[in-house]
Amino acid sequence: MPFTVDAIAAQQVQERLKALHGLIYEIEKKRQQSEHGLNAITKFQNSQDDKTSYHYQQMKLKGLLKTAVSHAEQEEDVIRKALQKIIEIRNIKNERRIQARHVDNKETIRRGACMKMLASSGQTLPLFVGKIGEEPPPLCGAIPAEPNYYAKVGDMVAAFVKVGEGDGKDWIVAEVVSFNHATNKYEVDDILKEQNQTKRHTLSKRLVVPLPLMRANPETDPGALFPQGTVVMALYPQTTCFYKAVVNKVPQTHADEYEVIFEDASYSEGYSPPYGVAQRYVFAIKQKTKQT
């Protein structure tokens, strides 16, 4: 087996997949534990009678609850580990892709494939499930990046560039190629590579907005989501451009998307019907930017 870069990467992926498989078995065990614990609580509650003292009952219940908490903690731990493995695998894949791009730049994706890729990457963006008392980090859901943050190579960003022939600028999905600290400028690639125009853009930092690196879990961190009614920039379905939109419905579960209404002059009311947009493709607009 030749030790090429690809082979090494493949091996790394293999290792993680194996570990993941192992973890899944462990998860199953922990789940069983948790379920038993909960069953015990339910049973205890059903069997409550007036014979024993209230105090005693409460103490016992507390004990049961504590066990259940520790079960939940353990379960959470293992699941986090498993998810971490998946993230690692994705990272390895992504790095391979970036390296490949450096070597051979003729990678072309059809429009349809590109859309599919965007959708899946929006879906598989890691989910942030905060531990108790933990605050969501920057670039999780609606939490903006820190001012001195700059997107890493290969990260997805929204870039404000000229699109088409001279009809203004638009926010497009792009990928960071490099960031120059001296000039404070990004080099980004248009994610859509089929168009016969300059796909590489050099933009100052303020014209580039890093897209979220994690999804926020509505069930544990609802604060990290744009509330209903917020004016945002959202990816218009089947395009790679962001347009101004209003949040119509906030995601309710980890798998949900935002439901947004776009400002769209082609509709008689001036607004589009509600569309679903993944958390990854919704970001806050800056007040300064003039949007056409």
Added chain:
Amino acid sequence: MDGLKRSHDLQKVRYNGKIKECSKPASSRHKLYDSTVPDGESSLANLPIVKQADNAKLLPRYTAVLGRNVDDGVSRDANDGVKMEDLDQLQQDLEKLLSTSAVRHRLLKAEIENIDQKEERRENKKGKPVDKQPPLKRKKIDERVKYRDAKNGIRLLKPKHYNVPLHSNIDIQHKEEIPKVTIPKNDTSDKFWLSIEPYCADVTKDDLVFIDELIKECSQEIEVKIPEIGDHYTLDWLEEMINQEQSLGSGTRNTKNKTLTLNHELKKNGLNAMVETFSSPFTQRLLAALIEEKVITKLPTPNDKNKVVQDTSSSINSNNKSPNVPGACLESNNKIKREEKDFFKLHYQNLSTEDDILQEIKKCQQELETVNAHNVTELKKLKAIVEKDLKRQEVKAELDHVDSQVLEMYNRILMAKQKQLAANEEESFDKTLYHKHYTKEFENEANNIIKKQVSLIRELTELSNNTHLY
């Protein structure tokens, strides 16, 4: 499946459809909440968990992966597309599990805290039997709050919004709570009135004395002696100049020689000292000779200087004099100056009758006198007012006294009446006489006092009216 359906309905009731009902996808997950227990117990019955029995239905990929052997599991085909598909789905399944377990974790924690709180409450009011089952309605509300709190991880905190940039004005409800500011006690007005008080205080006798002193001072005659007019300043200056020149002229001859010798000696000594530093006697002699000569050649220099001094001093009118004869020059110079002086004297004596400055001084004095007179009249007015005010104060004090007397009187009458009532029951025969006697006395007294009061008030108003005119 029957159980499932029931549980779903139950769910709706429990959360009142508020949190979860709005999302259809969510409800699918919450169907899972185990609830074999009838409604109304506690949130414990609804702890979210994905039951293992539901694996196949709710976690398809997870179940599929679980079903494989370790050997042929996910690791079977590393590089084909199926694997990526696997991962995506698996991630979703795992996230679902994680989210469920995280929520459960929070709920459990909240429940434990709840129990702790109950315990505390129980300990606080020992002896009182605790209701085992609080009213159902209240409990429900509690649960809802609890659930929401638990979701945020920390109890008793409002939902946080982590610096989410809001650009729409629709989000008014997410305004941050304004922290209560404790306003420091404002005593500025008190301070102000305290500072004002001395200005509003009653005038006292001291003030009167002060005004008297002022009047005394102002009514004195202003006696400023105007000195006799002296010589005109030009004459004075001329005199001075002449004196100076005379002393200079007489002194030059003596001082000339003196300074010269002094200078000579000084130079010589200095140079000699310098000469001595040279070693060989020949060079010494030579140098000494040279210096001697130089000193001699330099001799006229101080003379020249003197001449210059003379020139400057007499330069006012000495065009016709040769600088070589200073004595003669001085003589004539002085003569001319004396003539000048005489001329000026005559001229200014004529002028002295019309002295501008004297007139100005007199004018000023007159002005001063008028101002002073005005001051005195004003001060006298003020004095009158102050005196009046003092009187007013006296009257007021008297009035206060009378007022208190009136009050006293009133009380006494009241007392007497009461006594009368009490006495009436016992000695009714003596009543009329007694009554008359008393009432007359009281009436007289009261009348007197009230009259006094009225007169005082009149006086006071008169006084204060007058003062206010100014």
